[in-house]
Structures are given as structure tokens and as C-alpha cells.
Amino acid sequence: MSSKLKIGIQGAAASFHDVAARKFFSPEEIEVVECSSFKILCESLASRESKFCMMAIENTIAGSILTNYSLLERYGFKILGEVYLPISLNLMALPGQTVGDIQFVQSHPMALFQCEDFLFNFPHIKVLEAADTAESAKNISEKKLRAFGAIASELAAQTYGLEILQSRIETNKLNYTRFFAICRSEDYVLPKNPDKVSLRFETEHEPGSLTKALDVLKKYKINLAKIQSIPILGRPYQYSIHIDAEWIQYADFEKALEEFKKVTSNLFLFGEYKRAEREGI
Amino acid sequence: MSSKLKIGIQGAAASFHDVAARKFFSPEEIEVVECSSFKILCESLASRESKFCMMAIENTIAGSILTNYSLLERYGFKILGEVYLPISLNLMALPGQTVGDIQFVQSHPMALFQCEDFLFNFPHIKVLEAADTAESAKNISEKKLRAFGAIASELAAQTYGLEILQSRIETNKLNYTRFFAICRSEDYVLPKNPDKVSLRFETEHEPGSLTKALDVLKKYKINLAKIQSIPILGRPYQYSIHIDAEWIQYADFEKALEEFKKVTSNLFLFGEYKRAEREGI
Numbered sequence: 157m158s159s160k161l162k163i164g165i166q167g168a169a170a171s172f173h174d175v176a177a178r179k180f181f182s183p184e185e186i187e188v189v190e191c192s193s194f195k196i197l198c199e200s201l202a203s204r205e206s207k208f209c210m211m212a213i214e215n216t217i218a219g220s221i222l223t224n225y226s227l228l229e230r231y232g233f234k235i236l237g238e239v240y241l242p243i244s245l246n247l248m249a250l251p252g253q254t255v256g257d258i259q260f261v262q263s264h265p266m267a268l269f270q271c272e273d274f275l276f277n278f279p280h281i282k283v284l285e286a287a288d289t290a291e292s293a294k295n296i297s298e299k300k301l302r303a304f305g306a307i308a309s310e311l312a313a314q315t316y317g318l319e320i321l322q323s324r325i326e327t328n329k330l331n332y333t334r335f336f337a338i339c340r341s342e343d344y345v346l347p348k349n350p351d352k353v354s355l356r357f358e359t360e361h362e363p364g365s366l367t368k369a370l371d372v373l374k375k376y377k378i379n380l381a382k383i384q385s386i387p388i389l390g391r392p393y394q395y396s397i398h399i400d401a402e403w404i405q406y407a408d409f410e411k412a413l414e415e416f417k418k419v420t421s422n423l424f425l426f427g428e429y430k431r432a433e434r435e436g437i
Numbered sequence: 438m439s440s441k442l443k444i445g446i447q448g449a450a451a452s453f454h455d456v457a458a459r460k461f462f463s464p465e466e467i468e469v470v471e472c473s474s475f476k477i478l479c480e481s482l483a484s485r486e487s488k489f490c491m492m493a494i495e496n497t498i499a500g501s502i503l504t505n506y507s508l509l510e511r512y513g514f515k516i517l518g519e520v521y522l523p524i525s526l527n528l529m530a531l532p533g534q535t536v537g538d539i540q541f542v543q544s545h546p547m548a549l550f551q552c553e554d555f556l557f558n559f560p561h562i563k564v565l566e567a568a569d570t571a572e573s574a575k576n577i578s579e580k581k582l583r584a585f586g587a588i589a590s591e592l593a594a595q596t597y598g599l600e601i602l603q604s605r606i607e608t609n610k611l612n613y614t615r616f617f618a619i620c621r622s623e624d625y626v627l628p629k630n631p632d633k634v635s636l637r638f639e640t641e642h643e644p645g646s647l648t649k650a651l652d653v654l655k656k657y658k659i660n661l662a663k664i665q666s667i668p669i670l671g672r673p674y675q676y677s678i679h680i681d682a683e684w685i686q687y688a689d690f691e692k693a694l695e696e697f698k699k700v701t702s703n704l705f706l707f708g709e710y711k712r713a714e715r716e717g718i
Contacts, residue, residue: 195553216670222500223550265546265566269504272476285546285566330670364655366664367648374645383647383678384665389497389611397664 160187164197164206167288170308170315174290176239176335177210192287194224198231201340208236208339215243215333217270220384225356225398228336228426234344235354235427236337240434243333245271245326248293248318249305255321260284262292263307271307274325281305293318332434336427349406350428352381356398357420358388366397368419376412378403381431396422402431441468445478445487448545448569451589451596455571457520457616458491473568475505479512482621489517489620496524496614498551501665506637506679509617509707515625516635516708517618521715524614526552526607529574529599530586536602541565543573544588552588555606562586574599613715617708630687631709633662637679638701639669647678649700657693659684662712677703683712 163186165173174188189206191197200206211228214220228235245267249258255278261268262284268275275281286292292306297316305321306312313320336354359365366385373380382400403409409428417423444467446454455469470487472478481487492509495501509516526548530539536559542549543565549556556562567573573587578597586602587593594601617635640646647666654661663681684690690709698704 193553216668217504218499219501219503219665219667223498272474285568287566328670366661367651367655370648370651374648380647380666382666384500385661385663386500387497389609 161185161208162187162189162206164189164191164200164209166191166194166197166210166212168290168294170293170312171288171290172241172243172309172333173210173212173335175309175311176212176241176333179241180210180237180239180335180337181208194221194227198227198233201233201338202231204340207343208337209233210239210335211338212333213238213336215266216328216331218266220398222386225426228338229424232341233338234341235429236339236344237347237429238352238432239335239337240432241333241335243270243326243331244310244324245289245307246310246313246320247271247274247305247307247322247325248296248313248320250296250300250302251317251319253302253319253321255305257303258305258321259303261305261307262286262295264289264292267307270326270328270331273327274322290315344427346428347430350430351404351406352400352402352431353409353428354398354400354426355424356396356426357416357423358394358396359420360394366395369397369416372412372415372419373401375415376403376408378409378412442466442489443468443470443487445470445472445481445490447472447475447478447491447493449571449575451574451593452569452571453522453524453590453614454491454493454616456590456592457493457522457614460522461491461518461520461616461618462489475502475508479508479514482514482619483512485621488624489618490514491520491616492619493614494519494617496547497609497612499547501679503667506707509619510705513622514619515622516710517620517625518628518710519633519713520616520618521713522614522616524551524607524612525591525605526570526588527591527594527601528552528555528586528588528603528606529577529594529601531577531581531583532598532600534583534600534602536586538584539586539602540584542586542588543567543576545570545573548588551607551609551612554608555603571596625708627709628711631711632685632687633681633683633712634690634709635679635681635707636705637677637707638697638704639675639677640701641675647676650678650697653693653696653700654682656696657684657689659690659693 289308290312293308293312293316384398385395388394570589571593574589574593574597665679666676669675
């Protein structure tokens with residue numbers, strides 16, 4: 157039996173989740189558990205098939221993946237840390253072909269969307285949506301599909317023996333995806349000197365009710381890194397607010413949190429963690 | 438030549454965009470122009486093939502469709518109004534079959550996601566992602582595909598002669614999508630007494646810079662209906678903030694806007710319009 161750390165990822169080996177896992181953990185110490193959906197990813201963690209999981213939480217193009225916040229809350233998982241991954245997309249195919257030979261291209265809908273400008277220039281290529289970037293590359297490789305291209309990571313081309321016909325075909329070159337490393341709540345240990353938190357709270361729909369909450373953060377020099385309101389269904393005009401906040405001194409956050417509890421309701425902490433570098437993005 | 442108003446929609450006839458168009462305009466006065474992507478939808482409006490368009494902008498499950506805000510800005514389109522549409526999803530197939538006969542189900546990835554709990558109970562059904570809910574229904578109908586199901590609107594079942602095998606299969610029954618009715622900027626006329634605005638502005642990443650902007654809204658009793666920060670790529674720690682705000686007196690908003698300009702940068706108004714009813718959602 158492998159003594160490697162089992163890390164659940166969404167998609168096949170060499171998916172962007174895999175790349176993110178290799179960035180967060182030591183690549184040689186992990187073994188990925190492939191999960192075909194975020195729900196299955198959570199099941200893998202809950203059932204202890206995986207020790208930790210990587211979970212995409214937002215990207216430049218689509219913003220937050222709100223459904224994943226819901227999953228984290230429903231399963232009671234905690235955020236261990238974060239990874240920012242620049243997303244470079246490449247058109248790849250079985251070796252010995254040119255772009256002109258490609259009649260079909262398959263990938264995840266979001267990757268296809270990010271390459272819309274590139275694909276616009278090749279109207280002869282028919283676009284096929286697939287569940288995953290790496291899965292598309294694997295499929296072409298396993299079934300030896302000529303005239304088929306996949307849009308996926310460089311790692312996927314290496315892993316599945318495909319040739320990159322055109323690299324960096326994404327429209328927005330500063331495109332990135334942010335991932336959380338997550339764990340079961342009983343495995344959660346507060347890191348030393350955390351400097352970032354992801355939380356949500358609820359507020360009344362009256363002028364200034366959000367400002368009251370934000371004023372507390374301002375008072376303790378807690379910096380908002382992200383804010384997003386989400387309507388609460390069945391309770392018109394009431395909102396759930398998702399916030400990422402950062403600080404220099406953890407003690408400031410601890411004080412802010414006490415006051416914050418008084419001016420908000422249903423406060424929920426997804427986790428306190430060390431913020432990640434963004435490497436120029 | 439038809440004298441009907443040409444309305445661009447995303448997807449095939451009977452898609453949820455079509456349902457939204459029928460809610461915003463008089464159904465008998467419009468003729469829909471089917472567009473297979475949001476980019477093509479915008480091209481249809483820019484080229485005057487469509488007079489107006491419907492564009493999904495957010496839904497309960499996935500939150501805002503940020504890419505559509507980018508398209509609105511890039512094309513210089515304006516928001517005429519909004520529609521909130523409760524999304525009821527139904528499993529439909531060629532008449533005379535039961536759920537047990539269905540081996541494949543196709544729909545838009547978001548609709549499939551919203552029915553994940555239902556599909557979880559039928560592990561024998563293989564899920565196929567498609568570009569559009571209505572297109573899936575049309576495809577089954579035109580190709581007479583037995584053993585295939587589509588997940589789509591009631592209108593799609595009626596339009597394409599399919600039988601609903603199970604109705605309301607969405608996990609979240611309070612699920613809705615919000616659509617904008619949009620127009621070319623030269624066709625934009627400020628409605629009488631608008632009471633809602635969609636705008637974005639930029640702020641510095643320093644504690645309290647957002648609060649300063651929100652304080653202006655609070656001062657003039659302008660109510661935040663939505664807020665979302667979006668990182669500005671290539672400018673680490675700077676954010677673009679999207680806001681929807683509502684008011685009772687338009688004059689209050691006019692005054693607030695003047696002050697708001699002084700405490701924010703790169704302010705952009707997507708449109709001032711009349712807020713829509715949400716009918717209990």
C-alpha cells in the first residue's frame with residue numbers, strides 16, 4: 157500500500173486541480189484521487205478515501221464558484237490554505253498533425269470559453285464540451301483520435317503523449333484560478349499566524365447595514381480582499397455576504413471578530429489560513 | 438417581412454432566454470433570434486439583426502455571469518430592464534417512455550448541476566453536456582432519439598412535442614435566473630423614474646477604501662442590492678466593484694452619484710432602469 161498522501165482532485169490526472177495539488181503539496185509525496193465532480197470530490201474526502209482535497213473556488217473569467225462554498229458548508233470542511241494558479245491553455249493533438257488537420261476540439265466549457273477568440277479564427281473546428289480538460293486529452297490519446305484536439309495544460313500533453321500545436325491560446329493571458337486545499341473539520345489545525353480568512357455572514361436589507369459590518373473591519377485595519385453578496389432564497393431582500401479578509405497582526409483579527417459577531421448574524425468561518433503568493437497576477 | 442420586434446436570445450426557441458423575453462416583452466409582438474453563444478448574441482445586437490436582446494446575468498446557483506458584464510462594456514450596450522425568472526426544470530423525452538427507459542440525459546451543464554440530486558438516484562442514466570437546454574429537447578425531437586431525455590423548460594416540451602416524465606427535478610426549488618434586456622447605446626432612453634442601477638467602479642486596496650464609497654450611498658438612502666469585487670488583473674490588490682443599488686427618489690441617486698464619482702475611479706454605469714418584481718423568490 158502506498159504511503160503517499162492521497163489528494164482528491166476534480167478531473168483526471170494532469171487536470172488543473174492536479175497542477176494546483178503539486179503546487180500546494182510536495183509533488184513526490186502525493187498520489188491523486190481522480191473525482192469526476194465536486195460532489196464526488198467531497199464524498200471522497202468525507203469517506204476518508206482522500207486525506208485532503210484541492211477545490212477550485214474562483215477564476216478570473218467566471219468569478220466565484222458559489223456552489224463550492226455551499227458544499228464546504230454542507231460537508232463541514234475547513235480551508236487549510238490557498239493556491240493561485242495562472243491558467244495557460246494549449247491546443248494539443250496526436251503527434252504529426254497541424255491545426256489545419258483538426259476538425260473537432262474538446263475541453264471543459266470554461267476552457268473553451270477562454271479560448272473563444274482563438275477558436276473564432278478557425279471556424280472549421282467544431283467545438284465539443286467535455287467534463288474536464290485533462291480527460292479530453294486522455295480520451296484522444298487512449299482512443300487514438302486523429303483530427304481531434306484537446307485544450308488542456310502542458311502537463312496533460314506530457315502525461316498523455318500529445319503534441320502541443322499552439323500554446324497559450326487563452327484570450328486573457330493574466331487568467332488564473334484560485335484553489336482551496338481543504339480537509340475534514342476534525343483534521344483542521346489552525347496554522348501558525350494565519351493572515352487571511354474566508355467567512356460569510358448575513359445582513360438585513362436596509363441602507364447601511366453592510367457598512368456597519370465593514371466599519372468594524374476598517375477599525376481594526378482588516379483589509380477586504382474579496383466581497384460578494386448572495387441573495388438568501390425565500391427571504392427577499394436579505395443577503396448572505398462572502399468576504400475574504402487579510403491582516404498583519406492576528407490579534408487585530410481576533411478583536412475584530414468579537415465585534416463583528418455583534419453586528420452580523422449567522423457568521424460562518426470557512427477557515428483561517430496563510431495567504432498565498434500570486435506571482436504577478 | 439415580419440413587423441415583429443426581433444429579440445436576440447441565447448439558445449434555441451423555448452430556452453429560458455426565450456421564456457424571459459416573453460416575460461419582458463409582449464409575447465405576440467416579438468420574434469426571437471436564436472444565438473448559440475453570448476458573443477454571438479452581442480454580434481446580433483451590434484449588427485442590428487436584433488433590435489434588443491435578453492442576456493442572463495446571474496443565477497442562484499452560479500452567481501453572476503461576470504463575462505457578460507465584460508461583453509456589455511466591450512460592446513457599449515445599455516441595460517433597458519431586468520427580469521427574474523424562477524427556473525423549473527423538467528425531464529422530458531419522446532412520448533410513451535418512462536424514466537426507466539431513459540439511458541442518456543442531455544442538457545446545459547448548469548441545468549444538469551441543478552438536477553444532480555435527482556440524477557444521483559438514477560445511476561443508470563449517462564449524463565451528456567450540451568450547449569443549451571432547449572437545443573437538447575429539439576435534438577431529441579428532430580432525430581427521434583428514444584432512450585434519450587432532455588432537461589429543459591415546460592415551454593421546450595410543448596414546442597418540441599416531448600412528454601414530461603418528471604417535473605420540477607431541480608434540487609433548489611427557489612432557483613432563479615436574472616436576465617437583462619439590453620440595447621445598443623444609441624437606442625437607450627432613460628426610463629421614467631428609474632429606481633435601480635447597475636454600475637462598477639474601482640477602488641484602492643487599502644483598509645476602508647470601499648467603506649468610503651458605500652458611506653456615500655448610505656448618506657443618500659441608496660440601498661445596496663448586490664455587491665461583488667473582482668480583482669483587476671495585472672494590478673495586484675486593486676479591485677473592480679460591481680454594485681446594484683435601489684432607491685425611492687431618483688433625485689437622491691442623482692445627488693449620490695455626484696459624490697460617488699469623487700471617491701471612486703473609473704466609474705461605469707451599465708444602465709438605470711425600473712426594478713422587476715421577484716414574485717416570492
